[in-house]
Amino acid sequence: MESKELVSKAIEARKLSYSPYSHFAVGAAVLCKDGSVYLGANVENSAYPLCMCAERNALYHAMMEGKKKEDLVALALAADTDGPCSPCGACRQVISELLPKEAKIYMGNLKGAIQETNISELLPFAFSEDDLK
């Protein structure tokens, strides 16, 4: 699947966003080796710290459908931003745990911008299970 197609799935997922407080809708899509795609959107709460981001919801969605880290090949996210939408710090940490290092990350927006990156670029020196030893 091309980056453009995965970003368009993220844009589709964005329609499911529950964001009455920020009015900032984000969508994400996780692509698996078998071609399956799992969507996520941000879900907010009146108790603001409980808001959940689109990327994490998409990754957890894939997990809850039985997908393992090694099954995942790419993640796309999109929002109505000027440039490609960048994942927040919390999502970078979760991505570094759940998405393989070599997986592609496509940051998109509604205007067709797509920037390809990976978790090593987004979160160098990440805290990981190795630090717990």
Ligand code: THU
């Ligand atoms: N948001 C995401 O869904 N992903 C990110 O990486 C950045 C922020 C959401 C959280 C909140 O619902 C809204 O965008 C504004 O921060």
